[in-house]
Amino acid sequence: MGDEDEVRARVCLTAVAPPSDPWLGAMVAEHGAAPVWSALASGAPPPGPADSPPVEAWGNAARRWRGWAQRSGKVDPDRLLDASAEAGVRFVAPGDPEWPGRLDEPRGSRLCYGLWVRGLGDLRNLCLRAVSVVGSRTATSYGAHVAAELSYGLAERSYTVVSGGAYGIDGAAHRAAHAAGRTVVVLACGLDMDYPRGHAGLFADVARTGALVSERPVGRTPRAPDFLVRNRVIAALTPGTVVVEAGRRSGALNTASHANDLHRVLMAVPGPVTSATSVGCHRLLREGRATCVTGVDDVVEQVTPLDGALVDEGRPRIDADLAPETARVLGALTPEGAGTATVALNSGGDLEGTIRSLGMLAAAGLAERCPAGWRLPGRGGRRGHR
Template identity: 60%
Template structure:
């Protein structure tokens, strides 16, 4: 976020630190009463408007844990610490908020902490999740990297979880193919987990986006990884499981994709490999679609974003933009970013109108976020003004 946070955004920042990620009770309370009121009640030790039901004692215990954690949480401190790291907070209703996350209902993230130069909503408009085993074989790593690279060359964003094995191969393949990649983490943005992927996370931040539900300083937990998987599945219209054993966490992501009615795909492997057992179960019992290369995946998801040009570029020609969008695009610099307020003044628009146009231009591939605001994308054809 840029500028002063709204009461809702500040409250949601605090709730990411006070409540467990994806808690349906907290999601229900926010939906019913608003984040600002729920946070104020926790901060002041007031009684929460818990829903009636036979789970009252368990709900009360969770509310008590939230109150205990709320002590000492300060929105300004959370937001300033993230900003010093180059991070930002995105909440529902922001131009950068991916609308697909709203499919999660009461399990929708309270807010997202992001670090990276790419607009998350734009990146996920044409995206696919690639997941699989951490203990991947050479076959799995080769297939994952090839799939991701081929999809990136077709202007698809690859979303994965930043783990060793298939995740890491998918992120690297996407970067090699020249497209942004999104890594969804189960810890704070200041924690490189796994530690061996510190350089990879730096590359993702420089050319894509790191995403987490957790504020800085939050360590990863086993439960956190499982909860994180729903975001990987929800950000994209389709999920590919490249290599997974029968007990792999990748099947948890596949289950979320199926529950969200997203396209579920799996790569077959050697029948002698236990690490392909999960993929074969998806093909046999879950009606997953068999895919073997990037062309197969693109064919399954092709109707989404068909108007995009092959390779890099934008969804529309520049001369197809309306007059206000043209003025906003003209006000966005090529290299050094400009803040939203600066662009609004240069374009002669109000702040809200400029925000809306910036979101549309980002979704169309004309501009991107950078540490200092907005700038045109090098491959958008928007230079030379």
């Protein structure tokens, strides 16, 4: 089966199975999505060794498999892709140029079958330099102010702010980041609907420069467990997560747990000791699970060693998140600068591809224009290099 069959199978899996199921994720990682979907659609047992026990002996896994198989008959990938395109939604699968590289890390390889994306921003490019900012839906004025200040400052330094689109801290973070730069909204429903409805205008604004992301296909309304499932995507897309406010049972603590599990940097903002919405942050700090941050400089200091920006002698690290062509263009840049044609020649690429890569690198804060053409960003500048 070819790549097209694999992508279509992943499209179908998003419509019938939960993205967080570890058994199915391991099966897809081992056999590929196409054989797994073929078995589901035909009512056959799961792919596995010839001497494996019959599926009836697998208990709860067998029940889940039969349920997915029953739902598979209602899925038409062509119809689903056409309906998505009409809603301005595209499907991004592992291996696509737009697929975020961080989802391919060892602990992220079974995170998603694929992502549905809406918006003009390139998701991989958006996530090259990104920080997740999350917190309580019942934010205080203090929390909303801090979230806005952090997000605006990060966006000014060419970091994309990732959050969950909810009321409270999420909304404050998205609005501030959009005002100064770009943001990514990770939703728990199909991208043809706005949830919460009060953020419809915000989501439309974000789509013009950033992106909205979901593991759920169009037409899917959110259920309570879906919000916890999508939190792991928020944590996985960036090298670091900041919890601004979180109550004792806040969903933001779930995002924090995913960040810890994925070995991402976890940060928390302290609040008044009398505030119920800061209890979760204080617990993260007390237990040593998070680093205390009080401003944008603290956040940048924590994530800069991990975001591929600068290493020894001011040279940028060729980050695994970059596409190979873009990585070669980055490697051809110098602090002094060179013309586009020279960069193309030194990177071994054509002029059109080099221009495209330079645009992506500039948006990610890894390249900047100069009198000579294009160069590496300087230390201590607006982009927050340290």
